[in-house]
Amino acid sequence: MEMHQIRYFLAVSRTLNFTRAAEECNVTQPSLTRAIQNLEAELGGELIRRERTLSHLTELGQRLLPLLEQSYESAQSAKSLARTLTSGEQSSLNVGVSRAVNLDHFSGLFGQLIKVFPGARLHLERSRDRDVAESLKKGESELAVACSLDSDWDRFDRWPLYTEPVDLVANREHRLAGRAAVEFAEIENEQFLIQDGIELPPGIAGFLDRIMQVPSATHIVTSDSDVIPLLRANLGLAFLPESVSVPQEIVRIPLACKCERTVATYGVAGRRRSPVAATLLNLLRATDWSRRAA
Numbered sequence: 001m002e003m004h005q006i007r008y009f010l011a012v013s014r015t016l017n018f019t020r021a022a023e024e025c026n027v028t029q030p031s032l033t034r035a036i037q038n039l040e041a042e043l044g045g046e047l048i049r050r051e052r053t054l055s056h057l058t059e060l061g062q063r064l065l066p067l068l069e070q071s072y073e074s075a076q077s078a079k080s081l082a083r084t085l086t087s088g089e090q091s092s093l094n095v096g097v098s099r100a101v102n103l104d105h106f107s108g109l110f111g112q113l114i115k116v117f118p119g120a121r122l123h124l125e126r127s128r129d130r131d132v133a134e135s136l137k138k139g140e141s142e143l144a145v146a147c148s149l150d151s152d153w154d155r156f157d158r159w160p161l162y163t164e165p166v167d168l169v170a171n172r173e174h175r176l177a178g179r180a181a182v183e184f185a186e187i188e189n190e191q192f193l194i195q196d197g198i199e200l201p202p203g204i205a206g207f208l209d210r211i212m213q214v215p216s217a218t219h220i221v222t223s224d225s226d227v228i229p230l231l232r233a234n235l236g237l238a239f240l241p242e243s244v245s246v247p248q249e250i251v252r253i254p255l256a257c258k259c260e261r262t263v264a265t266y267g268v269a270g271r272r273r274s275p276v277a278a279t280l281l282n283l284l285r286a287t288d289w290s291r292r293a294a
Contacts, residue, residue: 096132098146162289171234191236
């Protein structure tokens with residue numbers, strides 16, 4: 001059973017006239033008649049009794065009419081939905097975003113995206129970099145924004161966006177506040193606030209690995225925003241990227257060695273992207289990120 005056969009049958013059932021039905025379907029009358037005959041052969045009985053101007057549906061035709069109408073309408077709805085989704089007019093875009101990334105720099109781009117696709121629904125999944133990588137790998141997210149997806153999977157595509165320094169931060173009352181720069185050796189005996197699952201430059205990550213061997217030397221938090229209240233309470237030092245704003249009572253202390261991180265967009269090579277995802281990727285790559293720190 002083919003959809004055009006059902007469409008022709010429905011046209012005849014409305015008009016009860018093969019000539020008018022053929023005109024309505026924009027086909028020749030012999031083509032329409034042949035298609036309906038093939039449909040009748042497949043269904044095993046006559047659907048329309050042809051009696052010149054008195055053509056009418058048989059009992060089989062009357063019984064099948066609502067079912068065929070429903071089938072045709074469902075098929076048309078499916079086609080309409082497919083066109084809408086593939087055009088990006090109404091779709092969902094899942095983007096994995098590392099908890100370590102400041103969304104302030106991306107809000108404008110998301111706003112531009114929704115203007116282009118006003119019917120799109122944006123789903124931002126905030127999680128640790130390793131969870132972002134897993135979500136992207138499984139196809140649960142189409143794109144990701146993270147610092148470093150530490151994975152051996154070679155299908156990740158990566159487009160660097162911007163690189164920023166990572167500083168030591170402390171309460172303004174801390175003994176190190178005001179220093180022009182500090183060495184790691186000078187802070188080995190300090191208390192630290194560590195963000196769980198955050199990706200940091202290798203130099204800082206290695207230093208924190210050593211510090212964490214002494215449990216009493218660290219407090220664990222789950223996001224950058226949680227660090228600020230504890231810094232206000234002068235409970236320790238922390239490492240924060242330049243993009244995370246800090247209040248006046250918190251100061252940045254540059255490290256003597258160069259410690260930077262790169263925020264990038266990630267996708268999966270060879271995987272087809274929706275129009276919404278492709279547009280967001282283009283917006284991200286076309287943005288002048290050098291103005292981000294301004």
